[in-house]
Amino acid sequence: MPRELTIRGTRIADDTDCWVIAEIGHNHQGKLDQCKELFRRAKECGADAVKLQKRDNRSLFTKAAFDKPYENENSFGATYGEHREKLEFGRDEYVELKRYAEELGLTFFATAFDIPSADFLAELDVPAYKIASGDLTNLPLLRHVARIGKPMIVSTGGGTLDDVRRVYDEIKPINPQLALLQCTAGYPPAWEELNLRVIETYRELFPDVVVGFSSHDSGIAMGPVAYVLGARIIEKHFTLNRAMKGTDHAFSLESPGLRRLCRDLKRTRIALGDGIKRCYESEEAPITKMGKKLVAARKLPAGTVLTAADVAVKSPGDGLRPYELDKVLGKRLVRDLAEDDAISWSDLAQ
Numbered sequence: 001m002p003r004e005l006t007i008r009g010t011r012i013a014d015d016t017d018c019w020v021i022a023e024i025g026h027n028h029q030g031k032l033d034q035c036k037e038l039f040r041r042a043k044e045c046g047a048d049a050v051k052l053q054k055r056d057n058r059s060l061f062t063k064a065a066f067d068k069p070y071e072n073e074n075s076f077g078a079t080y081g082e083h084r085e086k087l088e089f090g091r092d093e094y095v096e097l098k099r100y101a102e103e104l105g106l107t108f109f110a111t112a113f114d115i116p117s118a119d120f121l122a123e124l125d126v127p128a129y130k131i132a133s134g135d136l137t138n139l140p141l142l143r144h145v146a147r148i149g150k151p152m153i154v155s156t157g158g159g160t161l162d163d164v165r166r167v168y169d170e171i172k173p174i175n176p177q178l179a180l181l182q183c184t185a186g187y188p189p190a191w192e193e194l195n196l197r198v199i200e201t202y203r204e205l206f207p208d209v210v211v212g213f214s215s216h217d218s219g220i221a222m223g224p225v226a227y228v229l230g231a232r233i234i235e236k237h238f239t240l241n242r243a244m245k246g247t248d249h250a251f252s253l254e255s256p257g258l259r260r261l262c263r264d265l266k267r268t269r270i271a272l273g274d275g276i277k278r279c280y281e282s283e284e285a286p287i288t289k290m291g292k293k294l295v296a297a298r299k300l301p302a303g304t305v306l307t308a309a310d311v312a313v314k315s316p317g318d319g320l321r322p323y324e325l326d327k328v329l330g331k332r333l334v335r336d337l338a339e340d341d342a343i344s345w346s347d348l349a350q
Contacts, residue, residue: 003203005179005210005233007151008107008127010048012179012210018227018265019212021153022047022238022258025248026087030076034240035089036100039108041255042238046262049107051130051235052097056116057084074247094124118145126150130235133157133185133214139170146175153233154178155214157185161201168206179233180206182226183214188251194222199229218251220261224268236261291317294328296337304333311343320344 004013012019022042028035039050057066058081066081076086089097094110101108111130112118118141121129129145131138133155145152152175156164164180171178182198194217202211212233213226223234237252253261279287297312304310306329313322319342320328331348 003208003210005151005177007049010107012232014230014232016232017269018223018231019049019233020047020258020262020265021049021051021233021235023051023214023235023252024238025051025053027237027239027244027246027248027252028052028087028089029244029246030087030089032089032093032096035093035097038238038240039097039101039104039106041240042258043104043106045255045258046266047106047238047258049109049128050101050238051108052089052094052110053113053132054094054110054117054121055084055088055113056120057081057088059116060114074245076245091120091124094120098124098126112141112145115141115144118148122148128153131155133159133183136163136167139166142167142171143174146171149175149177151177151179153181153212153235155181155183155185155235157183157214157216161205164202165205168209172208176208179210179212181212181214181233181235182231184216186216187247188216188218191217196222196226196229199226199231203230216251220253220257220264223261224264227265227268228272234261234265288317289315291315292322293317293319294322294325294343295319296339296341296343298339300333300337302333302335306331306333306343306348312340314340318342 024035024038028038042050061081068080070080070083071078075083077083098108107127109126109128110121111132112121113132128151131142131152131154135141136156136159154167180202184193186193199211199213210232211230213231214235215222226234237248238258239249239252239254242249242252242254292313292315295312295314297310300310308329311325311328328343333347334349335347
């Protein structure tokens with residue numbers, strides 16, 4: 001089976017551009033208009049998809065976790081549950097956001113953090129599902145989402161290779177539409193923790209799975225590196241302003257960063273080329289200017305049998321190339337040459 005995934009009509013494979021997800025998460029701060037503005041800007045930057053996070057908070061958290069005081073500069077409520085509820089969109093908002101994304105030409109989907117949220121998204125008929133790193137070992141949720149039958153994108157932060165193999169072995173027989181993203185679940189992680197070569201490991205171990213990179217680092221340079229290593233899905237957190245209230249804004253990209261990332265990823269694919277070494281039209285003039293040719297080292301009369309002292313190597317390179325020198329030496333001139341005259345095959349007795 002080929003390494004290929006199709007989401008909302010877009011094919012993602014080794015020979016395609018990178019599919020870029022602008023992870024909105026809860027950077028909309030619970031405001032519909034702000035979320036739509038994030039969608040609009042993500043589209044302008046060149047992103048292919050926008051993604052939210054869906055939680056059924058009452059069933060997701062223990063009562064103790066839900067009721068835990070959560071009073072800090074990033075809090076939207078007195079307790080953690082109140083904070084989460086403030087940031088959660090319901091059906092009306094999701095319907096409107098799905099409509100708006102389609103109007104923009106964006107793919108809209110979400111991370112399902114629990115089974116009720118997965119069912120909520122299924123009723124909306126989202127074209128794909130994201131599974132967060134924290135649920136890499138949550139086989140009940142993974143199996144449930146797999147049975148829905150839509151493409152699944154699974155982040156693997158905080159996991160071991162055994163955890164990833166378990167997901168592959170469990171999900172592929174139910175739903176072959178699987179992508180695995182290398183991820184380090186630090187916010188942000190240290191550079192030495194990104195471990196981008198895991199992308200190569202996944203490609204080797206799972207040859208029928210699209211591999212990607214969920215990037216929590218605060219820059220854009222690692223995206224093209226991940227593409228070169230074989231990532232074909234890249235997810236980056238996206239915000240209107242990194243100084244906004246909330247925990248994710250600080251390591252998210254603003255519009256200029258996302259725009260450059262999308263641009264550089266497309267350039268990377270083009271720049272990789274086909275591996276066949278060739279001379280391009282754009283090189284001809286510079287190489288002629290900088291290159292060298294064989295010329296007469298001084299005035300040479302017809303009949304001269306050329307020696308190394310008779311031939312110089314000078315620019316521009318619009319004549320016999322220097323690698324022809326050994327074939328020229330020992331030949332007899334059939335016409336007079338002035339100093340710096342180019343030597344051609346027609347000047348030599350054959």
